[in-house]
Amino acid sequence: MKLLEFLKRERKKSASVAKERLQIIVAHQRGQRGQPDYMPLLERELLEVIRRYVQVDDDAIQISLDSEDNCSVLELNVTLPKS
Amino acid sequence: MAKIIVVTSGKGGVGKTTSAAAISTGLALRGKKTVVIDFDVGLRNLDLIMGCERRVVYDLVNVIQGEAGLNQALIRDKRVENLFILPASQTRDKDALTQEGVERILEQLKQDFDFILCDSPAGIERGAQLAMYFADEAIVVTNPEVSSVRDSDRILGLLGSKTRRAEQSLDPVKEHLLITRYNPSRVTSGDMLTLDDIREILSVDLLGLIPESEAVLRASNQGVPVTHDAASDAGQAYSDTVSRLLGEDMPLRFHEVQRRGLLNRMFGGGRR
Numbered sequence: 001m002k003l004l005e006f007l008k009r010e011r012k013k014s015a016s017v018a019k020e021r022l023q024i025i026v027a028h029q030r031g032q033r034g035q036p037d038y039m040p041l042l043e044r045e046l047l048e049v050i051r052r053y054v055q056v057d058d059d060a061i062q063i064s065l066d067s068e069d070n071c072s073v074l075e076l077n078v079t080l081p082k083s
Numbered sequence: 084m085a086k087i088i089v090v091t092s093g094k095g096g097v098g099k100t101t102s103a104a105a106i107s108t109g110l111a112l113r114g115k116k117t118v119v120i121d122f123d124v125g126l127r128n129l130d131l132i133m134g135c136e137r138r139v140v141y142d143l144v145n146v147i148q149g150e151a152g153l154n155q156a157l158i159r160d161k162r163v164e165n166l167f168i169l170p171a172s173q174t175r176d177k178d179a180l181t182q183e184g185v186e187r188i189l190e191q192l193k194q195d196f197d198f199i200l201c202d203s204p205a206g207i208e209r210g211a212q213l214a215m216y217f218a219d220e221a222i223v224v225t226n227p228e229v230s231s232v233r234d235s236d237r238i239l240g241l242l243g244s245k246t247r248r249a250e251q252s253l254d255p256v257k258e259h260l261l262i263t264r265y266n267p268s269r270v271t272s273g274d275m276l277t278l279d280d281i282r283e284i285l286s287v288d289l290l291g292l293i294p295e296s297e298a299v300l301r302a303s304n305q306g307v308p309v310t311h312d313a314a315s316d317a318g319q320a321y322s323d324t325v326s327r328l329l330g331e332d333m334p335l336r337f338h339e340v341q342r343r344g345l346l347n348r349m350f351g352g353g354r355r
């Protein structure tokens with residue numbers, strides 16, 4: 001019975017793990033909506049440039065473009081590792 | 084005025100063609116004059132599911148390129164009055180579809196039909212974008228599984244930006260969620276996303292829930308859309324879906340484990 005309980009708990013987990021992962025992915029995708037098509041490429045190239053100087057993770061960089069009336073602001077956030 | 088509805092998903096193999104066939108059949112059974120168009124150029128399948136593969140003479144691309152008239156290409160369904168199929172081309176390359184060509188055909192069909200269903204190919208490329216471009220409503224087919232849900236969200240993004248309604252700032256495409264291949268006992272045991280999880284993640288109104296069902300394979304073997312199998316769970320679930328599409332209020336069915344057998348009670352049940 002112990003084993004069964006264990007297996008059941010493991011399985012219960014897999015769907016909730018899926019849900020948590022999806023919530024993060026979808027939030028990210030929705031953040032990108034309406035942005036110009038070049039943004040993913042820009043993000044990747046910026047990451048490459050930064051990596052010439054500092055080793056950072058794939059998700060260390062966040063960019064977004066906010067459009068206001070007559071100008072757009074490119075916001076760039078980079079999390080650097082503790083040195 | 085005709086309503087154009089795209090059946091789409093991003094991911095392949097989730098049940099778009101099955102759903103396009105079942106829903107168009109259901110609409111025609113309610114007396115709505117309906118045409119279902121296969122946009123999967125190069126990989127046509129709808130004709131098989133509708134059971135009219137041997138009657139295909141001309142296809143969508145022939146009509147677009149002026150090699151056949153619309154009336155020559157439309158196939159009248161043998162079982163239901165008011166139902167027509169416009170098959171995709173089996174051989175041509177995808178570039179044969181043009182936006183102007185598709186628009187011309189849809190405009191012509193609008194004169195005659197109540198509902199125009201567009202069965203989208205998988206992916207988010209040209210074919211899928213053409214299938215959704217002129218849509219008034221979209222049925223986003225989703226399986227309770229991570230990659231399907233993520234792709235559905237991508238498709239929702241495209242519906243909100245890469246459609247005629249979006250580009251011309253008209254009323255947005257009306258989005259419906261259709262969850263298919265749902266397996267209540269696996270949901271109960273915790274290894275499948277629940278209906279509410281998917282709804283919450285995508286935040287789109289639920290149009291219907293189709294259980295994983297043996298009746299679907301049986302239907303495709305025979306080339307008879309599953310809606311005709313009125314005794315089956317999937318047939319009834321699609322029929323409910325059609326009712327909701329027509330604005331009726333239908334309670335949800337087939338989302339809970341039906342019969343609780345011994346095995347189920349030992350391994351799956353208990354928690355709800």
Ligand SMILES: Nc1ncnc2c1ncn2[C@@H]1O[C@H](COP(=O)(O)OP(=O)(O)O)[C@@H](O)[C@H]1O
Pocket residue numbers: 092094095096097098099100101102128205263264265293294295296297299300303317
């Ligand atoms: N509710 C269901 N239950 C069982 N099998 C299903 C169900 N819906 C679809 N299928 C099966 O899944 C496969 C893919 O379906 P299809 O409609 O061709 O998907 P798509 O058009 O999205 O690629 C087919 O073999 C079909 O029989």
Ligand SMILES: [Mg+2]
Pocket residue numbers: 099100101123128203204
């Ligand atoms: Mg298909």
